[in-house]
Amino acid sequence: MYPSRFRYEAPRSLDEAIALLHDGGEDAKVLAGGQSLVPLMKLRFASPELIVDINNVPGLDYHRQDADGTLHVGALCRHATLEHSSLLDASQPTMRAAAPLIADPLVRNRGTLVGSLCHADPQGDWASVVTALGGAVIAQGPGGRRRIPIGDFVSGPFENALELDEVAVEAVIPPATGTRAGGYLKLERRVGDFATVGVAVAVETTDGIVTRAGIALTGVGGATIACTEAAQSLTGQALTPQAIEQAADLAAGVSRPRTDHRGSAEYKRHMVRTFVVRILSRTGPAAAEQAGTGEAEPGPATEKAA
Ligand SMILES: Cc1cc2nc3c(=O)[nH]c(=O)nc-3n(C[C@H](O)[C@H](O)[C@H](O)COP(=O)(O)OP(=O)(O)OC[C@H]3O[C@@H](n4cnc5c(N)ncnc54)[C@H](O)[C@@H]3O)c2cc1C
Numbered sequence: 001m002y003p004s005r006f007r008y009e010a011p012r013s014l015d016e017a018i019a020l021l022h023d024g025g026e027d028a029k030v031l032a033g034g035q036s037l038v039p040l041m042k043l044r045f046a047s048p049e050l051i052v053d054i055n056n057v058p059g060l061d062y063h064r065q066d067a068d069g070t071l072h073v074g075a076l077c078r079h080a081t082l083e084h085s086s087l088l089d090a091s092q093p094t095m096r097a098a099a100p101l102i103a104d105p106l107v108r109n110r111g112t113l114v115g116s117l118c119h120a121d122p123q124g125d126w127a128s129v130v131t132a133l134g135g136a137v138i139a140q141g142p143g144g145r146r147r148i149p150i151g152d153f154v155s156g157p158f159e160n161a162l163e164l165d166e167v168a169v170e171a172v173i174p175p176a177t178g179t180r181a182g183g184y185l186k187l188e189r190r191v192g193d194f195a196t197v198g199v200a201v202a203v204e205t206t207d208g209i210v211t212r213a214g215i216a217l218t219g220v221g222g223a224t225i226a227c228t229e230a231a232q233s234l235t236g237q238a239l240t241p242q243a244i245e246q247a248a249d250l251a252a253g254v255s256r257p258r259t260d261h262r263g264s265a266e267y268k269r270h271m272v273r274t275f276v277v278r279i280l281s282r283t284g285p286a287a288a289e290q291a292g293t294g295e296a297e298p299g300p301a302t303e304k305a306a
Contacts, residue, residue: 003041069175104192132214178206199275
């Protein structure tokens with residue numbers, strides 16, 4: 001199907017984009033990678049009258065790390081850039097694991113992390129990853145910039161906290177307080193599929209003790225799920241098998257999967273538990289011993305349904 005008629009604008013500055021959004025009100029939409037918006041328009045689930053294409057706005061295609069370890073991902077940084085980023089190799093194991101699992105190479109070449117957060121699809125992988133890492137989105141509107149913690153930014157399924165005349169200019173991941181470890185596991189029926197179940201885990205440890213933890217779930221509820229209690233249960237202790245099992249039980253307990261053609265709710269809840277155990281076991285002291293280095297490094301991984 002073809003989209004409804006719309007006006008197309010390709011501003012060359014953020015100020016111009018914001019002014020267009022301001023005038024367009026609820027009939028206007030930002031276009032970044034177009035990998036979610038365009039399919040929705042073709043299906044006529046979305047029929048904006050004005051498209052504000054930000055791809056000609058300079059200075060939004062970056063990801064960089066400050067001296068203190070804060071990571072900034074600009075609004076035009078593509079999934080593929082993150083997939084091949086040596087910066088993530090060194091410092092962001094959860095993002096590193098997730099990046100190659102987003103969609104397929106074609107979608108990764110155009111789609112953006114920030115666009116994925118804005119789209120707020122309960123099956124979007126980045127929202128879970130950024131939630132586990134305690135990240136935020138920087139929004140810019142006529143009144144300037146503001147920082148929105150990810151838990152407030154993703155306000156519901158396909159809903160975000162942006163004002164109609166704001167552009168999300170970057171995502172920010174705070175620096176780790178100790179050694180950062182973690183991973184992302186995704187159950188998908190075939191390569192490039194949306195998650196049947198996705199689990200993001202990020203932990204920070206000092207001298208083997210967890211100083212901060214984040215766990216978030218993809219595709220097993222009406223929105224991205226932050227497993228706050230599970231994460232808190234890990235904080236202040238070592239990643240022992242008992243601590244890992246407890247966190248996995250708590251995470252599975254807050255998942256809200258539905259039975260569908262991809263599997264029963266019970267099966268999906270079981271997979272949440274399994275993935276939490278798997279990621280944390282690769283992260284904990286046992287994994288470190290195995291590696292013989294004192295630090296464990298979980299690699300990217302995907303799990304296919306039979
Ligand atoms: C075949 C296919 C498979 C896919 N599989 C997966 C998958 O497995 N996992 C996954 O996570 N995603 C998947 N996606 C979605 C993909 O990751 C999209 O790239 C992403 O959801 C949206 O990013 P985008 O840059 O393309 O945003 P767009 O499509 O351009 O925009 C999406 C929405 O966000 C808004 N928006 C975008 N950027 C901004 C901004 N900077 N400021 C304000 N609003 C903004 C737009 O107005 C629109 O409402 C898939 C998509 C396709 C087509």
